[in-house]
Amino acid sequence: MFDATPRNLKDARREGLVRILFLLMTALLVLPVLLILGVLVAKGGSALSWDFLFTEPTDGMTAGGLLPALVGTIWLVVIALIVSVPIGIAAALYLSEYAPDNWLTRAINLAIINLAGVPSIVHALFGVGAFVIFFGFGTSILAASFTLAVMTLPVVIVSTREALQAVPQSFREACWNMGATRWQTIRKVVLPNSISGILTGVILEVSRTAGETAPIMFTGAAFFLPFLPESVYDQTMAMSLHLFVVATQVPNVPDNLPFGVALVLIGMVLAMNAISIAFRTWLRRKKKW
Amino acid sequence: MADQSPAAVEFADFSLWYGTFQAIYGVDLAVKEGKITSMIGPSGCGKSTLLRSVNRINERLGYVRTEGHVRVLGHDVYAAENSLVQVRKQVGMVFQRPNVLPLSIRDNILFGHRLHDGGKDAEDALLESALRQVLLWDDVKDRLNRRAQGLSLEQQQKLCIARLLPVKPRILLMDEPCSALDPKGTEAVEELIWELRGAYTILLVTHNMAQARRASEECVFMLMGKLIEHTATDQMFVSPRCPETADYIEGRYG
Ligand SMILES: Nc1ncnc2c1ncn2[C@@H]1O[C@H](COP(=O)(O)OP(=O)(O)OP(=O)(O)O)[C@@H](O)[C@H]1O
Numbered sequence: 001m002f003d004a005t006p007r008n009l010k011d012a013r014r015e016g017l018v019r020i021l022f023l024l025m026t027a028l029l030v031l032p033v034l035l036i037l038g039v040l041v042a043k044g045g046s047a048l049s050w051d052f053l054f055t056e057p058t059d060g061m062t063a064g065g066l067l068p069a070l071v072g073t074i075w076l077v078v079i080a081l082i083v084s085v086p087i088g089i090a091a092a093l094y095l096s097e098y099a100p101d102n103w104l105t106r107a108i109n110l111a112i113i114n115l116a117g118v119p120s121i122v123h124a125l126f127g128v129g130a131f132v133i134f135f136g137f138g139t140s141i142l143a144a145s146f147t148l149a150v151m152t153l154p155v156v157i158v159s160t161r162e163a164l165q166a167v168p169q170s171f172r173e174a175c176w177n178m179g180a181t182r183w184q185t186i187r188k189v190v191l192p193n194s195i196s197g198i199l200t201g202v203i204l205e206v207s208r209t210a211g212e213t214a215p216i217m218f219t220g221a222a223f224f225l226p227f228l229p230e231s232v233y234d235q236t237m238a239m240s241l242h243l244f245v246v247a248t249q250v251p252n253v254p255d256n257l258p259f260g261v262a263l264v265l266i267g268m269v270l271a272m273n274a275i276s277i278a279f280r281t282w283l284r285r286k287k288k289w
Numbered sequence: 290m291a292d293q294s295p296a297a298v299e300f301a302d303f304s305l306w307y308g309t310f311q312a313i314y315g316v317d318l319a320v321k322e323g324k325i326t327s328m329i330g331p332s333g334c335g336k337s338t339l340l341r342s343v344n345r346i347n348e349r350l351g352y353v354r355t356e357g358h359v360r361v362l363g364h365d366v367y368a369a370e371n372s373l374v375q376v377r378k379q380v381g382m383v384f385q386r387p388n389v390l391p392l393s394i395r396d397n398i399l400f401g402h403r404l405h406d407g408g409k410d411a412e413d414a415l416l417e418s419a420l421r422q423v424l425l426w427d428d429v430k431d432r433l434n435r436r437a438q439g440l441s442l443e444q445q446q447k448l449c450i451a452r453l454l455p456v457k458p459r460i461l462l463m464d465e466p467c468s469a470l471d472p473k474g475t476e477a478v479e480e481l482i483w484e485l486r487g488a489y490t491i492l493l494v495t496h497n498m499a500q501a502r503r504a505s506e507e508c509v510f511m512l513m514g515k516l517i518e519h520t521a522t523d524q525m526f527v528s529p530r531c532p533e534t535a536d537y538i539e540g541r542y543g
């Protein structure tokens with residue numbers, strides 16, 4: 001009575017095949033990640049040392065450390081986020097919580113999504129025109145950070161808006177219905193329930209910002225500048241550009257040096273992500289249950 | 290309708306459009322103070338829309354347009370000089386699915402009170418009296434600081450009713466408050482609604498004819514955006530005036 005028909009058997013075979021196919025694709029996805037990390041550690045691990053992290057490069061960048069680049073990237077990322085995150089979140093709140101659903105709002109949303117797809121080299125040119133020349137920041141940390149901020153802004157807006165829209169409409173209705181204003185609703189219900197999603201978006205942006213080379217190359221990052229920046233009007237070295245330089249532009253670099261720089265860059269991004277994740281977990285814990 | 294008690298909610302030639310689609314056609318209706326009025330009618334006839342016009346919660350949708358008047362306790366809620374926040378304080382709403390906030394039971398109940406700058410000292414008393422009024426106090430008094438979403442649906446719906454009470458509304462709008470509940474929960478919430486009669490004016494949308502009959506004093510029948518009949522519940526179910534009402538009550542619509 002419960003014997004499998006030929007049709008059942010065929011379906012079962014197909015089911016197994018599809019499953020294995022998807023599993024293979026997943027493996028294919030994980031493999032490069034593991035390979036990248038493996039190669040970096042194998043080839044660059046020997047370059048790592050205390051001095052590598054905390055001294056300036058010497059001998060035409062073929063020896064010494066990468067401290068100025070490390071510090072420079074932290075400056076760039078932090079200032080870029082300080083500029084883009086509040087603006088991005090405010091804009092996303094407006095678009096998701098206040099703006100009426102009409103053609104103008106839809107046009108703005110479309111524009112933002114398209115802006116997120118603009119290549120970073122285009123942002124670089126915009127940064128030169130706007131911040132270096134028009135606002136007169138010169139090639140400086142400030143100009144480079146603002147360029148990065150402009151580049152990350154649309155992505156912050158899009159990801160924040162998605163996080164906000166994941167909050168059930170019924171929560172908002174419950175609040176309005178008790179006489180809460182939009183802002184009270186946002187503060188007491190919408191933000192607390194979307195903050196981890198918003199932070200996830202911001203975390204991804206940190207990684208992208210730290211790794212970008214093009215937008216900072218013309219606006220504030222220096223090829224070789226073995227001092228720590230003293231103000232936001234200074235130029236600075238940055239990890240991503242430094243990696244490009246030691247990997248391709250400087251002769252006689254020891255083999256392990258570029259890989260060491262790459263390893264530190266990845267470690268830095270992972271560290272920043274870890275901090276944000278810890279912050280997110282702490283925020284969740286703070287709720288009483 | 291020669292009745293002495295004043296109207297708590299009054300629709301005067303009220304029409305509503307969603308974009309170009311007209312959902313409500315010139316409704317005139319006076320809901321009597323302190324009574325339970327049920328609204329029945331086939332799906333899509335505009336019951337929810339009419340209910341949601343009283344506290345203007347439809348307005349978030351940018352494309353809603355209204356004509357005519359809705360007066361709550363004599364004041365036009367669509368008039369510019371009346372504060373929407375004050376209107377919503379007087380008019381509480383209970384939704385189809387219990388929509389407790391992801392907060393503790395305590396914070397849920399006191400949410401409205403805190404919004405309206407209620408004093409801290411009054412909180413405990415308000416909390417207890419609200420929960421007692423909805424017959425929930427004994428069930429939850431030991432776990433007021435636990436998350437409200439852990440309660441059963443029936444308890445959540447009672448909580449949603451209790452949550453409205455601390456700001457002392459005069460009118461409660463209920464949109465199919467029992468449709469997500471099992472028969473036992475339905476009975477419990479119905480009993481509760483019946484208990485609240487007199488203290489609040491209650492406007493109750495329901496699909497359940499038996500519920501309308503059991504749990505209301507006045508009954509409104511709607512069809513395709515129009516108000517067809519409004520009489521005492523007993524009379525509506527025994528001798529409806531309009532043939533459409535009779536058809537509906539006898540189950541000749543879907
Ligand atoms: N947000 C909306 N946008 C556009 N049309 C809507 C919207 N909400 C309701 N409508 C339309 O308005 C009419 C009345 O809807 P409403 O929800 O008020 O009916 P209802 O009587 O409550 O139905 P039900 O018994 O199914 O809950 C329906 O034809 C519906 O399609």
Ligand SMILES: [Mg+2]
Nearest residue numbers: 336337338464
């Ligand atoms: Mg409805």
